[in-house]
Amino acid sequence: MFSTTWKSYSKERKKLFWLFQFLFWFIHWLVNLIIYPVFTQKIYELLDLTLTVSLGFYISLLLRLIYIKYNFHKQPLLKLTITTLTISIVAGFIFVYGGLFISYVLSGFKHFSQVKNLSELVRYLWLNSYPFVVWSALYFGYKIWEEWNVQSLMAEKERYLAQSAQIEMLRYQLNPHFLFNTLSSLRALIRFDVNRAEEMITRISEFLRYSLSYENENEVPLNKEIEIIKNYLDIEKVRFGNKLYVEFSIDDLAEDYPIPIFLIHPLIENAIKHGMRTSVMPLKINIIASVIENNLLIEVNNSGKWIEESSPIKGDGTGKGLENVRKRLEFSYPGNYQFEILKHSDSVQIKIALKKELVKRNGK
Numbered sequence: 374m375f376s377t378t379w380k381s382y383s384k385e386r387k388k389l390f391w392l393f394q395f396l397f398w399f400i401h402w403l404v405n406l407i408i409y410p411v412f413t414q415k416i417y418e419l420l421d422l423t424l425t426v427s428l429g430f431y432i433s434l435l436l437r438l439i440y441i442k443y444n445f446h447k448q449p450l451l452k453l454t455i456t457t458l459t460i461s462i463v464a465g466f467i468f469v470y471g472g473l474f475i476s477y478v479l480s481g482f483k484h485f486s487q488v489k490n491l492s493e494l495v496r497y498l499w500l501n502s503y504p505f506v507v508w509s510a511l512y513f514g515y516k517i518w519e520e521w522n523v524q525s526l527m528a529e530k531e532r533y534l535a536q537s538a539q540i541e542m543l544r545y546q547l548n549p550h551f552l553f554n555t556l557s558s559l560r561a562l563i564r565f566d567v568n569r570a571e572e573m574i575t576r577i578s579e580f581l582r583y584s585l586s587y588e589n590e591n592e593v594p595l596n597k598e599i600e601i602i603k604n605y606l607d608i609e610k611v612r613f614g615n616k617l618y619v620e621f622s623i624d625d626l627a628e629d630y631p632i633p634i635f636l637i638h639p640l641i642e643n644a645i646k647h648g649m650r651t652s653v654m655p656l657k658i659n660i661i662a663s664v665i666e667n668n669l670l671i672e673v674n675n676s677g678k679w680i681e682e683s684s685p686i687k688g689d690g691t692g693k694g695l696e697n698v699r700k701r702l703e704f705s706y707p708g709n710y711q712f713e714i715l716k717h718s719d720s721v722q723i724k725i726a727l728k729k730e731l732v733k734r735n736g737k
Contacts, residue, residue, distance in 0.1 A: 393511075393515075398427075401429065401504055402422065402423065405422055406422065409422075417479045417480060424475045424479075425472040428475065432468055432505070433464075433505065436512075437512065440509075445457070457506070457510075458506065460505075460509070461505035461509055465505055466498060466501075468504075469501045555611070555612065558611040573608065573611055576604045576607045577608060579601065580608065583601040591634060592631040593632065594628065594630065594632075595623070595628055595629070595630045595631075595669075596628040598634070598636065599621065599623055599628075605638065616654045618656065619658045620659050622660070622662070623660075624664055626664040627663055627669055630669050632669075632727075633701050633702075636725075637660075639697060640695070641673065644658050645658070647675075647679075647680050647721075648677040652677030653677075653719075657676045658673070658674065658675045659672070659673070660672070669728075671724070672722065672723065672724050674720060674721070675720065678719070678721070679716040698712070699712050702727075706727055709727070709728045710725065710726060710727050712724070712725055
């Protein structure tokens with residue numbers, strides 16, 4: 374559904390721009406040719422018109438560079454209108470004297486005689502500014518329309534990914550193996566330690582309630598995500614006992630940062646599932662979150678080795694959780710995140726870096 378990449382979309386936008394750019398100035402050339410038949414009478418008159426329109430073509434490209442550099446289309450409407458008119462008049466002024474210079478080169482002082490006083494100059498400025506006013510209006514109209522379409526597409530994609538995330542959550546909650554192993558451990562625990570068994574039931578309830586409480590939310594504070602991860606790990610510790618050792622190092626500055634819900638959970642699940650197959654016991658998992666140089670950094674480290682695709686112990690479902698994390702990061706922070714998997718001889722390290730200002734914006 375969303376297979377079209379931004380790179381291919383960008384190429385299509387460029388093709389569309391050049392198509393309309395040539396079309397706009399060709400129409401301008403054609404209209405002048407129709408209104409002023411004099412341009413068809415002599416070859417140098419036609420050349421004069423063609424070169425002058427070509428000058429307008431390149432001036433409009435300069436306007437485009439200015440508009441892009443300063444993000445004019447994101448300005449308030451009044452400010453955008455005033456700024457556009459001012460720039461168009463300046464462009465028209467350049468267009469006037471550029472055209473007169475072309476006429477001078479081709480036919481001497483013939484056309485300079487038309488600018489005799491201030492009113493003539495104002496008329497010339499208007500006649501030569503309005504193409505840039507129209508060009509700018511069409512340019513910004515398209516940009517605003519495109520922005521609206523992109524926002525609509527992003528909203529649709531957000532709904533799609535939210536549904537995917539919800540399905541992923543249900544997979545974690547209702548995974549038969551997870552429930553079977555947990556309930557089996559809980560049944561054994563009831564016989565020997567009722568208090569701990571009650572605490573375990575509470576943990577399971579909290580884990581299930583988490584997704585239900587935030588089923589309509591796309592983001593949660595990092596500390597809430599860490600809290601539910603601790604509940605999940607407490608459940609897993611019942612299964613694995615002393616075979617599982619977990620350590621948290623969460624910076625106070627990072628706790629309130631919003632992150633996509635269930636972003637870290639697949640990393641923990643992978644660390645346990647694959648670490649238990651490759652690590653010397655106990656399996657050690659370190660979860661780190663910090664703020665460094667305007668970036669939110671999240672690390673999940675586990676002892677053991679990376680399981681390659683061709684490995685006979687890879688098992689089913691391996692890699693799907695990490696791929697889901699990568700896709701959600703690309704959607705939430707396109708081009709403004711880092712996702713690294715570092716494969717060491719005796720450990721696996723996963724790093725996520727999110728820009729501080731961008732995280733705050735998404736968390737509003």
